[in-house]
Amino acid sequence: MKKVSESTIARLSVYLRLLTELAAAGVTTLASGELARRCGTSAAQVRKDLSFFGTFGKRGLGYSVPELTEALRGILGLERRWRVALIGAGKIGAALMAYQDFRRQGFDIVAVFDADPARVGTEWQGLVIQRDADLETSLQGIDIAIVAVPASAAQGVVNRVVAADVRAILNFAPTKLDVPEHVAVKTVNMALELEGLSYALVNEARGARRVTSRPAASRG
Amino acid sequence: MKKVSESTIARLSVYLRLLTELAAAGVTTLASGELARRCGTSAAQVRKDLSFFGTFGKRGLGYSVPELTEALRGILGLERRWRVALIGAGKIGAALMAYQDFRRQGFDIVAVFDADPARVGTEWQGLVIQRDADLETSLQGIDIAIVAVPASAAQGVVNRVVAADVRAILNFAPTKLDVPEHVAVKTVNMALELEGLSYALVNEARGARRVTSRPAASRG
Structure with a gap:
């Protein structure tokens, strides 16, 4: 089996959280596109993430919420304490x-x-x-x-x-x-997360892309 | 300028933390290989991460600790409150x-x-x-x-x-x-971090790679 990346595992946690919410709201099936949209990713990414662990869902019908929930809980080691x-x-x-x-x-x-x-x-x-x-x-x-x-x-x-x-x-x-x-x-x-934010404030959120004109500050 | 990834920004924070420690210990220059090793990455990665922001260091001499520290503080938006x-x-x-x-x-x-x-x-x-x-x-x-x-x-x-x-x-x-x-x-x-750990305990740390034999749990 290919090594599964940490970002895939993190997305599985996010999928599981959404499915748990939907199950509580009485939803029983879900298209991969809808799962993707609500988790801020693409349907292709959802399918790729799940493909490491088996085949889920049925073409045209989407995922069974309770079955995918149970599978994700198993994959993530959440079936035990x-x-x-x-x-x-x-x-x-x-x-x-x-x-x-x-x-x-x-x-x-x-x-x-x-x-x-x-x-x-x-x-x-x-x-x-x-x-x-x-x-x-x-x-x-x-x-x-x-x-x-x-x-x-x-x-x-x-x-x-x-x-x-x-x-x-x-x-x-x-x-x-x-x-x-x-x-x-x-x-x-x-x-470290806060530094990611201050980076964004200085370099991106202001839209100025200031760093492109930064001189080679410490050459020599 | 190419969009700088979040993982690059996170590594810049880690580099800065190491440089700050080294400066306190009186270190004034540092080879990129040593910076990489102590931050758990490769010298090529260090050079790539820094290349987004200018040219740092001098071939054969490595990085000036105070200069690279100051540059990273500027890049990360830490020169102000x-x-x-x-x-x-x-x-x-x-x-x-x-x-x-x-x-x-x-x-x-x-x-x-x-x-x-x-x-x-x-x-x-x-x-x-x-x-x-x-x-x-x-x-x-x-x-x-x-x-x-x-x-x-x-x-x-x-x-x-x-x-x-x-x-x-x-x-x-x-x-x-x-x-x-x-x-x-x-x-x-x-x-989510805890779920990453329980995933590792179930799927990797035990060395059994159990998921390879997991059946297609929710097909159909």
Whole structure:
């Protein structure tokens, strides 16, 4: 099988979200063109994305909403529940704990760790904070680790997460992480997203295409 | 000028972050191969990314760290400060207010809005919460709006943000937003990132490539 790109997987998530909404509204079939339009892509792209995983839909009739929903849930690993550990009981961590959508989609935050000895043993967001010094042993049975620690601490934490045989990491630290190839990492970097916006404001949204006349600023 | 891809812009942010660290450590020049290696990409990619914006570096000598830093800051729109409004004074909003990196990089959250009348007028994270009912007028002078409201409220908020002539939006609501072409939107969707991880756990990390034998689940 061809390696499936991250952007295909992201679109599958978007398709699934739309299908879930439509199912709630009582829609039972959907043309690929309509699915594409409502997800901001093309029908050809939808068909290509799905083609990696089998044959879906019926020519002229479109997709069965419940069948495609079920297939996408299977592809995305959402037919089971996942045990998630949160490392770093700070404000980002608190926001994640409060984020109802996680639980709704099968991701249960079942353990929380922090480096601050004063906080270890205290209750926080319904869980007791554990010490993060011995993650290697305390992450047994955890599927996904959320790393919400300062950038300077992140790689050290991640090394211990990997040693605990956790193979999926959601990283909120603004730093690049080195992990073995069998470990999947997704980084949520809000500063980087903001820089994408300031880039757009300076270079595109103003319509001036200023950079075309930028001199070779640092030659020599 | 060729349209610069979002992934190029994201890599420029990563390059800048590395250069800033190296400058703090006293490094003054850097080979493109070393920049590439430490950012997890190739030297050819680094050169291609930079080529959109001019000619940088000197053959055999590499890049001047301070000059490339300054050029990247200019390209990314980080040589000035940006006025940011936060819409939605919830937990995600609180995490963002506490995120020191935003201010350090030139993004000042100068106003906060909420739909809850009981909260309007109260102090929150050092700002007074304003009512979000008249965003069209109260967003004067704002460069970037952060939308941290429930999915069902997001498009309505965004319509008013656009009417206020704000041209950059950082969206935390798990929904697709319709905006005019001159408005830049970045969405931070943590549920989607988690689904990318569960996909990896089911389909890749276990090494079984299970999907190759998946039947055509919803044909017919």
